[in-house]
Amino acid sequence: MSAEIFDKKTTIDLRKKHIGPSCKIFFSDDPLKIVRAKGQYMYDEKGQRYLDCINNVAHVGHCHSDVVQAGAQQMQLLNTNSRFLHDKLVLYAQRLQAKLPDKLSVCYFVNSGSEANDLALRLAKQFRGHKDVITLENAYHGHVSSLIDISPYKFQQLSDAEQNPFVHVAPSPDVYRGKYRANHPDPASAYANDVKDIIDKVHEKGGKIAAFIAESLQSCGGQVIPPVGYFQQVAEHVRKAGGVFIADEVQVGFGRVGTHFWAFQLQGEDFVPDIVTMGKPIGNGHPMSCVVTTKEVAQAFMSSGMEYFNTFGGNPVSSAIGLAVLEVIEKEDLQGHALRVGRYLTNQLEKQKEKHPLIGDIRGCGLFVGVELVRDRLKLTPATAEAQEVIYKLKEQHILLSADGPHRNVLKFKPPMCFAKEDIDLVVEKIDHILTELEKALGMKLANILNGGN
Amino acid sequence: MSAEIFDKKTTIDLRKKHIGPSCKIFFSDDPLKIVRAKGQYMYDEKGQRYLDCINNVAHVGHCHSDVVQAGAQQMQLLNTNSRFLHDKLVLYAQRLQAKLPDKLSVCYFVNSGSEANDLALRLAKQFRGHKDVITLENAYHGHVSSLIDISPYKFQQLSDAEQNPFVHVAPSPDVYRGKYRANHPDPASAYANDVKDIIDKVHEKGGKIAAFIAESLQSCGGQVIPPVGYFQQVAEHVRKAGGVFIADEVQVGFGRVGTHFWAFQLQGEDFVPDIVTMGKPIGNGHPMSCVVTTKEVAQAFMSSGMEYFNTFGGNPVSSAIGLAVLEVIEKEDLQGHALRVGRYLTNQLEKQKEKHPLIGDIRGCGLFVGVELVRDRLKLTPATAEAQEVIYKLKEQHILLSADGPHRNVLKFKPPMCFAKEDIDLVVEKIDHILTELEKALGMKLANILNGGN
Structure with a gap:
């Protein structure tokens, strides 16, 4: 065999x-x-x-039988695009939404963490027509062109790296090796104030903040756990500037952190991102991913007049597999x-x-x-x-x-x-x-x- | 059921x-x-x-039993990333390569036509460090940010569309409704000369051509069949400028055109693109796709020092499904x-x-x-x-x-x-x-x- x-x-x-x-x-x-x-x-x-x-x-778990069976059964029955109605697509969206704060209610199903983060940036930029993005030191958000631009982990590998002028890098909120450490009285505020400073500088130059993006816990960046309260303060600064907060859960979502289903929830109940992106674990290896956002952000994207269609995203097989993964997480x-x-x-x-x-x-x-x-x-x-x-x-x-x-x-x-x-x-x-x-x-x-x- | x-x-x-x-x-x-x-x-x-x-x-065909079986069997056995050796990955690459001209020998497996075209652009730009891209009127190449930029079919939907200054749009080689029609003595040369004119203008402004990209037959653009000889002449102009020719076979590859396996082959045996991108039909609905290029282009990309890793791309399930699709095309x-x-x-x-x-x-x-x-x-x-x-x-x-x-x-x-x-x-x-x-x-x-x- x-x-x-x-x-x-x-x-x-x-x-x-x-x-x-x-x-x-x-x-x-x-x-x-x-x-x-x-x-x-x-x-x-x-x-x-x-x-x-x-x-x-x-x-x-590799090759979990419930997931394999869900995928195999659906493959036999139907695997087509989401221009048709399909019950598993909407059931899956409903179940996924039930795992998130209420206001994160609109899903876009795509095929990889990279597609998810790229779409998140498009949603953020379209929201108010702003262009500047703040990312973290050592961040990695994916391999498509727009994400290399916001991934210092990648673009710093290039000898001739030109940083995109709309991208701004904030210090990684690493309390072990970073700028403010465990002995700092309030590292959360200190790191958040650095983001605020970046926003001010962008404004001075006439720019406008579209988004702050961060993994809820930095993974490639060195398994960094941001101090509690950091995201809340960053979100406040960013929203005041008209931007949105994107929480990248591609590496860390779906219950991995134990106390919560999403790693951004480690920051406290009072923190809700505007956009959440998912990836790797979502389909136990099946190529799929998702962006979830608010009605307001989704409406603004639609009113641009540009359609968003993803050939494979949210197809019945991906939906069936995604549902099976959620069910196994609960059942076990x-x-x-x-x-x-x-x-x-x-x-x-x-x-x-x-x-x-x-x-x-x-x-x-x-x-x-x-x-x-x-x-x-x-x-x-x-x-x-x-x-x-x-x-x-x-x-x-x-x-x-x-x-x-x-x-x-x-x-x-x-x-x-x-x-x-x-x-x-x-x-x-x-x-x-x-x-x-x-x-x-x-x-x-x-x-x-x-x-x-x- | x-x-x-x-x-x-x-x-x-x-x-x-x-x-x-x-x-x-x-x-x-x-x-x-x-x-x-x-x-x-x-x-x-x-x-x-x-x-x-x-x-x-x-x-x-929807839910073809050979493809379903290949996928289901492999899902049970192993579905992991390509940082490990896997026989089906290399066998699939070998079989796919056998369908292409010899010099197109290096495969990058990704998850969607959009990921494929984005990577193709990255390969092209890295090849000689050039930045300007020529695309066709009404072209559609995918939904990630870098591809909206080269897809007039998309960016013209936006009221406030700003055309990327590195992107240049050539006339669609449509001999029915286009600039040069069936009654023109040599529409292939006429359309190719328009590309040449764009190259000259880019050079005048100090730019450098990274790539010309076109679907081998425009699909969303209106099922356009370019006149024979057009691609050869365009490729000559583009290569002379140091750029590469990207043939997008996402919609039209895998035997659909009947006389040939790839639609670019309709232009004649003497035409070989530098990069070919694949998508939709490649996995009969499974989220997968591929970029194939020459050793030279692949080497230049590697020598940039930036790794390219795709979590799901080329996984054993995608490889098994891709192999099954090739086998069914032949068997039937x-x-x-x-x-x-x-x-x-x-x-x-x-x-x-x-x-x-x-x-x-x-x-x-x-x-x-x-x-x-x-x-x-x-x-x-x-x-x-x-x-x-x-x-x-x-x-x-x-x-x-x-x-x-x-x-x-x-x-x-x-x-x-x-x-x-x-x-x-x-x-x-x-x-x-x-x-x-x-x-x-x-x-x-x-x-x-x-x-x-x-």
């Missing part, structure tokens, strides 16, 4: 020949050939099992599970922090957790090579983890939501062992570090 | 409440609720069958079928043209056919209202056809490729009847028209 078509070398050769080289493969020196997956486990061509700690797309209480095992993961990692000087910070909510490695806990020197070493050593032990952030020194946990206590025990034990070896080689001791030495 | 969840009124109400109003529904006064489809037929909630003459997405000789029934369709329509003064032009290749309705065959006055009337009357008789083009007066045939001779007989008979009634009401007679009167 999972027989190989090509031997691994041929697969690699064909990939080199026919697949665009700009997509980096994991572990390029010895890449993995994965042939099947189930739950939080992936299997290579030899049947070797890998524990998947990173795939937030396989949200309810995956949000509650994320809260419980996520807390266990964070606790176990905190214990490691007490032992390992390389661990500078543990931060996260539910099953979205970052472990920032540093060579020096006072200077915060990024332990980039060490993070890579952890990833490679874990791979040897059949565990898939990755490192990200501007210094590529943050270990990222964002596993399928069925991740279990035993999985946590396994990966934490391996990390403990790897860090012990690394610290031995580096001559690092906790006592030294606490004294600021190395 | 196809039981309704909501009665039709509730479906309509929920749609109004929760679905972005910018997506126009077909026959908005009395929309269709489609619950299942097979081959070239769709069925509403009461079991009424509709003949589908327009859905070029359901390329090998759908390209040959498109040629045969397409010729029959064109012949039957030509006979109608002899009878009906409202028919100004019949044009097409294979199962991509346009019927342009005019109120006056000399003045070419668009018969827009009449085209709408034909569409609505056909719907009453359970046949789905649409009208497009800048004047919305071109009846568009682009049915699933399993469209049969009997289907053609049915739809042509109905059109004959509707046109007869319309012409009677308008007092139109062929003899009057031929004399230039009305």
